[in-house]
Amino acid sequence: xxxxxxxxxxxxxxxxxxxxxxxxxxxxxxxxxxxxxxxxxxxxxxxxxxxxxxxxxxxxxxxxxxxxxxxxxxxxxxxxxxxxxxxxxxxxxxxxxxxxxxxxxxxxxxxxxxxxxxxxxxxxxxxxxxxxxxxxxxxxxxxxxxxxxxxxxxxxxxxxxxxxxxxxxxxxxxxxxxxxxxxxxxxxxxxxxxxxxxxxxxxxxxxxxxxxxxxxxxxxxxxxxxxxxxxxxxxxxxxxxxxxxxxxxxxxxxxxxxxxxxxxxxxxxxxxxxxxxxxxxxxxxxxxxxxxxxxxxxxxxxxxxxxxxxxxxxxxxxxxxxxxxxxxxxxxxxxxxxxx
Amino acid sequence: xxxxxxxxxxxxxxxxxxxxxxxxxxxxxxxxxxxxxxxxxxxxxxxxxxxxxxxxxxxxxxxxxxxxxxxxxxxxxxxxxxxxxxxxxxxxxxxxx
Numbered sequence: 418x419x420x421x422x423x424x425x426x427x428x429x430x431x432x433x434x435x436x437x438x439x440x441x442x443x444x445x446x447x448x449x450x451x452x453x454x455x456x457x458x459x460x461x462x463x464x465x466x467x468x469x470x471x472x473x474x475x476x477x478x479x480x481x482x483x484x485x486x487x488x489x490x491x492x493x494x495x496x497x498x499x500x501x502x503x504x505x506x507x508x509x510x511x512x513x514x515x516x517x518x519x520x521x522x523x524x525x526x527x528x529x530x531x532x533x534x535x536x537x538x539x540x541x542x543x544x545x546x547x548x549x550x551x552x553x554x555x556x557x558x559x560x561x562x563x564x565x566x567x568x569x570x571x572x573x574x575x576x577x578x579x580x581x582x583x584x585x586x587x588x589x590x591x592x593x594x595x596x597x598x599x600x601x602x603x604x605x606x607x608x609x610x611x612x613x614x615x616x617x618x619x620x621x622x623x624x625x626x627x628x629x630x631x632x633x634x635x636x637x638x639x640x641x642x643x644x645x646x647x648x649x650x651x652x653x654x655x656x657x658x659x660x661x662x663x664x665x666x667x668x669x670x671x672x673x674x675x676x677x678x679x680x681x682x683x684x685x686x687x688x689x690x691x692x693x694x695x696x697x698x699x700x701x702x703x704x705x706x707x708x709x710x711x712x713x714x715x716x717x718x719x720x721x722x723x724x725x726x727x728x729x730x731x732x733x734x735x736x737x738x739x740x741x742x743x744x745x746x747x748x749x750x751x752x753x754x755x756x757x
Numbered sequence: 758x759x760x761x762x763x764x765x766x767x768x769x770x771x772x773x774x775x776x777x778x779x780x781x782x783x784x785x786x787x788x789x790x791x792x793x794x795x796x797x798x799x800x801x802x803x804x805x806x807x808x809x810x811x812x813x814x815x816x817x818x819x820x821x822x823x824x825x826x827x828x829x830x831x832x833x834x835x836x837x838x839x840x841x842x843x844x845x846x847x848x849x850x851x852x853x854x
Contacts, residue, residue: 514811515809515810515825515827546784546785546787547787547811549784549785549811549814549815550809550810550811550814550825551814552814552815553814553815554781554815555781555815555817567784567785570787585784587789590784590786590787590789591759591787591788591789592787592788594760609831663760664760669761669762669763670763671830714830715829715830715831717828717829717830718827718828718829718830718831718832719829720760720828721787721807722760722761722762722788722805722807722828723762723807723828723829724762724763724766724767724768724806724807724808724828725808725824725825725826725827725828725833725843726766726767726768726808726824727762727763727766727767727828728828728829728830728833729833729843730763730766731763731830732830732833
């Protein structure tokens with residue numbers, strides 16, 4: 418991290434950061450969006466300053482995931498403030514709050530470690546609203562004397578929030594999940610189970626060599642290779658197509674959303690690559706929706722509105738269905754190897 | 758457009774007689790589940806609740822309970838495999854919050 422300078426405070430020097438991001442920050446963001454080094458993209462916890470912070474400047478609290486930190490500072494143009502970075506082990510505010518690392522105890526200890534009460538004359542902190550899952554405002558007040566003001570959900574609303582005398586509108590308080598929010602998460606979805614995908618593709622490729630004469634590498638290169646690509650298509654249906662068309666799918670269960678996109682893609686695959694083998698044909702009408710359904714169900718964790726109780730309920734129905742349909746599909750596909 | 762998940766499933770419970778009217782639940786809820794009516798909170802959008810637990814944690818008078826946790830299929834599978842509560846703490850795995 419490059420600092421713009423330092424500011425002197427009674428407990429010591431505090432590093433100043435800028436709101437302008439550099440190319441390295443954008444490249445770093447691109448990298449973690451594709452899930453490379455995502456668990457180790459951090460800034461050092463502690464106190465920072467922005468602009469020309471003084472004794473009456475507000476204190477913004479955030480997580481030490483660098484993507485969160487950068488997202489906050491790029492929205493602070495023209496605002497003099499302090500930034501208190503909690504040690505969330507490099508996890509973003511909302512997820513860390515769920516785990517409790519962005520929480521009351523960590524906030525109270527960072528207030529005391531940084532000597533914040535000697536740096537600012539006031540006694541309030543601006544905490545992102547999604548931090549409320551881990552931060553109990555009344556406990557922070559009791560333990561540190563600082564009043565927690567929960568700010569907007571999105572950092573981009575901070576300037577307006579400050580101009581509104583720290584009042585957030587209903588829109589600022591509400592989590593969204595629109596097309597842009599979903600699209601930005603797709604790369605990480607693709608990467609999530611990528612190693613399993615490669616393993617399954619390799620297994621399908623090798624199984625593709627089976628035939629009634631025993632085993633043939635030509636058959637693997639022909640049918641096996643095509644089959645492993647169909648599995649990849651099913652996987653991508655679940656983690657790209659389902660998220661994109663998400664609200665258009667007229668069901669609420671994620672596993673059903675994935676089954677629908679999977680079925681439609683299975684139809685497209687059949688039209689583009691028709692097979693004369695009935696077993697092979699039926700196999701893909703089972704396998705593609707089953708794989709897509711399972712992968713789409715994992716999008717619950719990425720979404721911003723599913724409850725644990727709801728996901729548990731859906732999984733109780735979905736997992737047995739997905740396993741039986743995928744097994745039936747696989748069996749038919751193997752049978753097809755021997756009668757083609 | 759706001760997305761609605763499954764209906765009649767969440768573990769959110771609210772005891773209005775304990776409400777002290779501090780409005781904190783209406784501030785912290787990311788889905789507008791609570792609103793104020795005559796100086797007390799009321800549940801207006803129960804099925805929008807995602808069980809994040811922010812309201813219960815920030816209710817100083819203990820008027821709200823919810824079994825909070827991660828609404829994440831991968832997290833639930835993780836929990837089952839490890840014999841723990843559902844967790845998104847998949848250290849070492851790249852694609853996880």
